[in-house]
Amino acid sequence: MIILDYETRSKVDLPASGLHVYASDFSTDIICLFMYDTDDDTSCGFLMPKCMPMVWRMKLKAATLVGAMNAAFDREIHDLIGVPDYSFPEIPDYKWYCIAAQCRVNALPSNLDDAARAAKVPNKKSQRGKQLIKLLSIPQEDGTFMESLDLRKEMLEYCKSDVIATVDLWRATRSMTQVEHNDWLINERMNTRGVKIDRDLALAATKYAAAEQSEIGAKLTALTDGLITKPTQYQRIKEYILGSMEDDENDRKLLKLMTTHKNDHKKLSLDRDIRESIITSIDADNLHLFEDVEDLIRLLHDASASSVAKFGKMLTMADPEDDRVRGAFIHAGAAQTHRFSSKGLQLHNMKRNCYDSEEAIAMKEVMMRNEPVPDVMQSLSKLLRPALVPDKGNKYVVGDWSAIEARALPWLSGDVRAERKLNMFRRGIDVYIEAAKDLGLGERQVGKVAELALGYGGAVGAFASMAKNYGVIKPDYEVKKIVVSWRNANPWAATFWHSLESAAKKAVRARGTKSFKAGKVVYTFAPNLLGGTLICVLPDGTGIQYPFCSIEHSDRGDNLVCLKAGIKPKAGDTSKHHWGVVRLWGGLLSENVTQAFCAALLRDKLRDCDWLDLPVVAHVHDEIILETAEIYAYRDKKLLKEVMESVPEYAQGLPLKADPIILDRYGNH
DNA sequence: TGCGGCGGCGCC
DNA sequence: AAAGGGCGCCGCCGCA
DSSP states (O other): OEEEEEEEEOSSOHHHHHHHHHHHSTTOEEEEEEEEETTTTEEEEEETTSOOOHHHHHHHHHOSOEEETTHHHHHHHIIIIIHHHHOOOOOOGGGEEEHHHHHHHTTOOSSHHHHHHHHTOOOOOOHHHHHHIIIIISOOTTSOOOOOHHHHHHHHHHHHHHHHHHHHHHHHSOOOOHHHHHHHHHHHHHHHHOEEBOHHHHHHHHHHHHHHHHHHHHHHHHHTTTSOOSTTOHHHHHHHHHHTOOOSHHHHHHHHHHEEEETTEEEEOOOHHHHHHHHHHHHTTSOOOOHHHHHHHHHHHHHOOGGGHHHHHHHHHSOTTTOEEOOOEETTOSTTTOOOEEOSSOTTSOOSSOOOHHHHHHHHHHHHTTOOOTTHHHHHHTTTGGGBOOOTTEEEEEEEBTTHHHHHHHHHHTOGGGHHHHHHHHHTOOHHHHHHHHTTOOOHHHHHHHHHHSTTSOOHHHHHHHHHHTTOOOOHHHHHHHHHHHHHHOHHHHHHHHHHHHHHHHHHHTTTSOOEEETTEEEEEETTSTTSEEEEEOTTSOEEEEOSOEEEEETTEEEEEEEOTTOOOOTTOOSSSSSOEEEOOHHHHHHHHHHHHHHHHHHHHHHHHHHTTOOEEEEOSSEEEEEEEGGGHHHHHHHHHHHHHOOOGGGTTOOOOBOOEEESSOOOO
16 A cells, blocks of 8 residues: 655635635645555655656556545545646546544544544654644735745655654554445545535525624624624623522522533533523513513524524535535544544534425525515524535435334344334334333323433433423423333343443453354454454444453442543543543443444445445435436435335344435425 | 634534 | 433634
């Protein structure tokens, strides 16, 4: 493998516009390139526009794989600048290999600095590197680039040290399997297709949002004598409300409503749920606040739809040539479970509550005519999904699996007692009604909340937070009963939690000499990988990892712990654990295997789509979105249903259900 | 002025 | 003993 790293400069703001717009821009150019041959440990770096030495030209041509940290960046720079402008040898897409993706499948962080720290790979402080980027890669105030041979030479040194650290990381972690690498390539192809946005709609929406935001700002300013000027100034808002308090009964009630608990300490919050409960109390005449405080909270409620900022992101990220946003998906972005994640224009958290195609078009026309829109912010947020559109002559075909996690969890338990639940899915029986019956209650909503909240070891707290989303209100003592009843009706669940934790611990203790089964997954241990890595092998043969995994003894028993990619230590942290630690208890393990298995299933189906030339442009964990020619839409809808409902050999008995639909714009379904 | 932390939003 | 977790982006705020 040749591992390389490009340093570049451009007038385009990379984080704002995304890689594709960046690499396509005429102002973008290469500053330097450093390459390392892992076969013979030779390396070569040079400044542009010097020619690439012939021997390295040959090496690059002959390489089996070309690796880079975030290879998508280097690939686009190579293809769009290196090859056409500097006659670098072409590298076919399938040869590119992403070492950041390799880090993630090893459950390490995705960026070089953090991954190196977590994996204990030597890596020099990158502070100077960041300075150099600022100096050389970003235009100066007058719009021109700084030209300095000395700084360029220094940049090359920095580039070299990054490549060395990347090589070390590549060696310290396991490589992606061929299946994983192929899945990464499939994801790259989808990223290249991109997803089209309705530019006119997004433009109109940003215009209306800006006007509304300034109006809300003016109202806030007037209401609070200029202390608060924007609805997002939460700190000032909290101060304002606290400042208005006189410690009477109402204030104590308000404080109680605002108090949340996070990591064992109290915090005051005014998030949406809390605002809602405050407003409910006021409307029920249980809470009386000063008029300005009440107005403030209500105003905040109307104003808060920060999600409309996505329209702006659509505009800066879409390619001006074809209005498509590219590169929005990260293979195994979730390092714990290998689920995909989404970046740039985050397509994994688009507000569900939205207009359908006709309503969206009507709203768009209203905005184009500059007519007023009621409930501006809320209305705009309902336009987010419909702002994604198929190209002319195309349709979206969208399929999502019905209750995939609720099916996968009991199936993974491998417990005969879970067959009852699986049979309900197989026969199309409403599991939420059945769950409500099990609880001795008639309310489907309560059954639904229990089903959604209690599968992963959660108890009263889990139920309560889920219940809020569905308007279910139950006193604590009743929730406790619900939890007990649900667990009694689903005995396979607690057994599975316990056996997962037990098998995982046994695997760690066995130090790799033996594997241990829990339901349909198997735990094993790799003592020499990343400080000792617990590996969970899923039914499809793929695995998720728990690096730096060990058993810590305490007076209350043994705790299984491992490194958690998402928790960064502060700089200079020399505590016992060099990185954030997570405790692996049964509930967490059951959730991990379920999410991971569902992600594996999705990847499997994306392979089928790739094979069948079904053009996937996006997906959201349990949902696949095709953009297909209108004349093929009906055929592809049937094909997608077949793909999503066909049960793989390794998943016999798992009931899969999906009913794709054809859409003119993206939406809720 | 830039950057990281944090609170907040939203999804599965 | 008890335990909801997996993500990413925006904006404010305090610090360097």
